[in-house]
Amino acid sequence: MEQINFVDLKKQFKELENEIVNSVSGVLESGQYILGPLVEEIEDKLSLYANVNNVVTVSSGTDALFVSLHALGIGPGSKVYIPSFTYTATAEVIALVGAEPVFVDVTSRSFNISCKDLEEKIEKYRPTKDMPSAIIAVDLFGLPAKYDRLNDIANRYNLSLISDAAQSFGASIGNKKVGKLAPITTTSFYPTKPLSCCGDGGAIFTDNDDLAQILRSVRTHGISDNPYENIRIGTNARFDAIQAAILLKKLTIFDQELEKRKNVAAIYNQELDQIVETPMAIDGVYSAWAHYTIKTKKRDKLKMYLSDANIPSMIYYPKPMHDQIAYKKYSNGDNLKISTGLCQEVLSLPMHPYLSEEQVIYITEKIKKFLD
Ligand SMILES: Cc1ncc(COP(=O)(O)O)c(C=O)c1O
Structure with missing residues (x-):
């Protein structure tokens, strides 16, 4: 019997070797390495896949969360409710924007955020009225959280709801795919994730066109349509064309x-x-x-x-x-x-x-x- 690997990226590469090598070579010859037509193509394909109006690719799942919080104006004075049983990236981005993470317990069977404890924590640590606050739900190990209840809680308490779907792209509830389950969804294309690049990458999904415009601006140094006009503080979280080329091929067998x-x-x-x-x-x-x-x-x-x-x-x-x-x-x-x-x-x-x-x-x- 062949050796058992925890994940097997080499086998996946063998499945797609010619396609990946040819498309990467096409990018190298094109001279367009950051953003550009292939990045736009993968954004269109992902938006069709998840049936969401806007997909903004970024440089990692962590940046997808960071850019989302920043675009929502979450900062000092904001509270962000997250499950304690998660990967560090979910928590660290909150501290990085200067907001306060509030840890919530999970349920022992689903491993996902407990809606009961979430409501208790919101009541106990009330969000500040004049600062936007949020919930980040995590779809741990690939299983979507309880978005019907989470959307309801978010609406009742006037909180933004972000789905950290770093591990769950491709999952669904009924006929709604991840990307469509919350007003903002972030994912990661880290190599071990279900849909992955050969490097770092991530994406943000939203049906909100105005928010998508802000996300795109934050992704590239807070620019307007004019690349030398900075209308807000942003960062560099751009996605690169080689990773887009690889993702386009991997999406065909996803x-x-x-x-x-x-x-x-x-x-x-x-x-x-x-x-x-x-x-x-x-x-x-x-x-x-x-x-x-x-x-x-x-x-x-x-x-x-x-x-x-x-x-x-x-x-x-x-x-x-x-x-x-x-x-x-x-x-x-x-x-x-x-x-x-x-x-x-x-x-x-x-x-x-x-x-x-x-x-x-x-x-x-x-x-x-x-x-x-
Ligand atoms: C739940 C969760 N959120 C966020 C991330 C961050 O993604 P990335 O490694 O692409 O920055 C990960 C990565 O493992 C994750 O598992």
Whole structure:
């Protein structure tokens, strides 16, 4: 049996090698390396894919969040409610714009923000009236958060809602794809994400045309239509043409890859159902399966056992954000016990479209043997 990789970018490259090499070479010959026609083409294709009016590509998923907060005027005095069980980028951009992150617990089954705790935290730490504030929901491991309730809460408390879909591009709720589930959605094209570049990249999705114009301006130093007229403070978060060329090729097989991820998850589910806690399934909610994450109290020993059998696994995440040194000062001493507990139990297993059934079965057999 072939070696099992946690993700397998080399195999994906082999699938598309000629197309990718030719299109990158086309960019090199064109002399247009930053923004330009290929960046516009991928923005159009992504906007068609997600059925959203505007897509603004940027240089990473982190910049997608940063540019969004900045464009919304979130800054000193603003509060931004986020789940504590997430990747650091969700929290750091809030501090970078000078706003205050308010950590909210997640639900133990979905790993996503708890709407109940969110309302409690909004009531406890009221958003400042004269400063715009926001919620950033994260679609952890590829599963969309509860956007029907989140949109309702955001409207009731007059908060902007951003969906951090770094891990969930390609997922959907019913017939609405990620990108359309919240007024602003950000994603990442980091190499291990479901749709990825061969480098850094990201995008922002919104149906709001006025906001899209501001996002484009912030992405390039706050310019107006005139590149030497700066009408607001911006940054450099531009997307480059080589990554756009690669993304255009990868998008052609993206739906097939999502289907393959779904099949891998189905085998894991079937084999591990009664053995460990498998990821939550919700009727009508389709995950992008960025990660397949189980829960077990014997997590650390299982991880070591799998490693001895040459099966890689990862702990996403070993520490909740409110316990990280950089963010402790924002934690208000709140007891976010589900986020804290999950960090002791979660284990992400190999997940990518090119895992064979034989490999997945081999992994599950090892897990069963260990837990027996
Ligand atoms: C939930 C989440 N948000 C934001 C990001 C940041 O994306 P990037 O690495 O492209 O900056 C990541 C990346 O792992 C992520 O997982």
